[in-house]
Each structure stands twice: as C-alpha cells, then as structure tokens.
Amino acid sequence: MLGKLIKYDLKSGSHIMFPAYIFIILCAVFSRIMDIISDISDGSLKYITNFLFILSGFILILSIVAACVITLVWVVLRYRNNLLRDEGYLMHTLPVSQAKLYFSKMAAAMLFFLSDIIVIFLSIILSGLPQSYGIGWDDLKEVIATFHYGAAEYKINGNIYIASIIILIIIALYLSISQLFISLNIGYSLPFGKGTSRDLISVAVYIATYTIMQIVMVLIIIVPIFISSVDVENEAEILRYTQNFLFISIIVMAAFSAICNTISIKIMQKKLNLE
Secondary structure, eight states: OHHHHHHHHHHHHHHHHHHHHHHHHHHHHHHHHHHHHHHHOOHHHHHHHHHHHHHHHHHHHHHHHHHHHHHHHHHHHHHIIIIISTTHHHHTTSSSOHHHHHHHHHHHHHHHHHHHHHHHHHHHHHHTHHHHTTOOHHHHHHHHHHHHHHHHHTTOOHHHHHHHHHHHHHHHHHHHHHHHHHHHHHHTTSSSOOTHHHHHHHHHHHHHHHHHHHHHHHHHHHHHHHHHTOOTTOHHHHHHHHHHHHHHHHHHHHHHHHHHHHHHHHHHHHTOOOO
C-alpha cells in the first residue's frame, strides 16, 4: 500500500514538475547552441547569438530557481491539503497507518528534490558552462585523484570521505523536509485558529526548529576546535577534523530527523485537528 501511495503522489507531482524539467533542459541546450554559433560567427550574427546566449542563460537560472520553489510549494501544499485539511478526512480513513501516509509524502518529496538536483547538474553540463571556464571531465578526474592521494598521505580513506559528504547532503535534505512536516503538524494540531493563522503558526514553528538546528550545528563545529585545540594551519588535522565533523553531523541530523518523524506521526495519530 505504501508503494501505491507514493505512486499516487509522484503521479500528481509529475504533471507539474516534468514540464519544468523539460523547459530547463531545453533552455540549457539552446544556451549551448547559441554559445557554439557565437564562437564560429562574426559580425551582426555574432552579436545576436551572443545576446541570445546571455538571455537564455539568464532564463535558465530563473527556471532553475523557479523549479526549486515550485517543488517546495508543491511538497508543502500536497502534505497540508492531503493530510491536514479537507482531503484529510478521506486520507485518514484509508486502511493504512499514519506512518505510511507520512512516509509516502516524505518519499515523494525526497524524490522530487533529488530530481531537482539531478536536473540542475545536467542543465549546467548541457549549457556548456564548465567548458567555458575550462573545466572538463579530465580536470574533475585529476582533482579527485589528487584528493585521494592527499587523503592517503594523511591515512584517510578518500572514498569514505566523499561518501560521507553525499550522505550528509541527503540527510540534510531529509531533515529539512522533516522540519517542514513537523511544523505543519504542530500548526494544525492546535485547537484554535483556522487556515491562515495555522499556516503562520507553522511558519513560526519551522523558524524555531531551524534556529535550534543551526545553533546545534554551530556548536558541533566550534566547540571541538576549542576543546581539542585543532591547528587550523595543519592540513592533516583539518582533514581529520572535517571527517569527524561529517560523521557527527550525519548522526545528529539523523537523530533530529527521527525525532521530527516520531512527533509528526504521533500528532497525526492522536492530536490532529482537520479543517
């Protein structure tokens, strides 16, 4: 049943997100074509194609930002309308647990945000921006090889280090969505207020949880430096410190996510006040 719920959410979101993704890719391809034509042309044609290249690049940036905003708005509205407002009366009568309802929204949100990231990187590559700055695959491979060599010199596994960064990004995204959901659940669990007032309370809760998380992360970064007297000019110490920081951050963010998930599901089970 969880799979069907996820499929239902993905189908709903794809009608909005896929056209945005296609538009981004087309903008990137058009930008690249104009850049190529501009390089091999001269005279008025060069000015025209150069202008179109700049314009398409500007539109590409705006479309990327718009796609991310659309994804965020869709995730929030889908969760709120499906589970906390009128549609919630139907959704909560389905023969599934509140946990499955919750994680179906989480899975759909994660997939669309990860799709945003993939499309952004793909559009950057297709637009030719890396080539314009002299960055190619060979350069990237050389940077990675150099990093692995340097890490090995300091007895650090480069693959684990890079994997930790990727995991941290995914966990940070998951935590951000968890904070959105718990804020909405708390805002809509209150026995007073309607509509806009509950949305404003949800925003306030999100700001509070975000602030707490940032304070915790700052303490994780700064406190160990003072306690262990890390030499910031020593590359080996900095590399080892950042690796430990990555591990600790992953654990802390995973713990915060678990707390947010648990509270959200408990509220949905006992204290939800649907509109």
